[in-house]
Amino acid sequence: MLARALSNLHRFSGQSARAIALRAELSPSYVYRLTAGERPPSWKAVRNYVLACDGEPNDLVDLWNAADGQEQLLPDGAGFDEVLARFQGAVRGLHLAEARPNPEAFVHALPDVAKHEISIMKSLLSTSPVRRSGTLSWTATKALTVALHGDSDRIRQHWNALRAAAPRSRLLTQAFG
Secondary structure, rough: OOHHHHHHHHHHHHHHHHHHHHHOOOOOOHHHHHOOOOOOHHHHHHHHHHHHHOOHHHHHEEEEEEOOOOOOOOOOOOOOHHHHHHHHHHHHHHHHOOOOOOHHHHHHOOOOOHHHHHHHHHHHHHOOOOOOHHHHHHHHHHHHHHHHOOOOOHHHHHHHHHHHHOOOOHHHHHHOO
């Protein structure tokens, strides 16, 4: 999935591989290997590539960790906003790997999604940070993950971390779940 996301990011950037390589301080052949998925690249290479494509590196962290066989670890004491940003990045990475299908049509076609969850999902897939209100059930989260051909176990880890990081007194109004 990482290679597909990087390839789509390249295509969306409208730049040549050579231009991206120059901006990312990578060789053009390495840029081709990144998008072909020949082997897991270093995080530094992925980050530089994403920035050269004017993308958001946080959207590729989970895909990079998965390609490298690592768990998604958050720093001890990570706050709700950081956990929420990681969750959104993981979902947006899957969306990028699927060539960013139109969020409006995409989320309306998902099964088992309550009306109030549709706007939350569209917000998750947007380029702006997710607002801190609303709830997203695991059923809806899993439907979104499966539709994006993602690993529901990995996304469930993010979803559980988000629930755990939510302020207890405001769990239902600020967390997804």
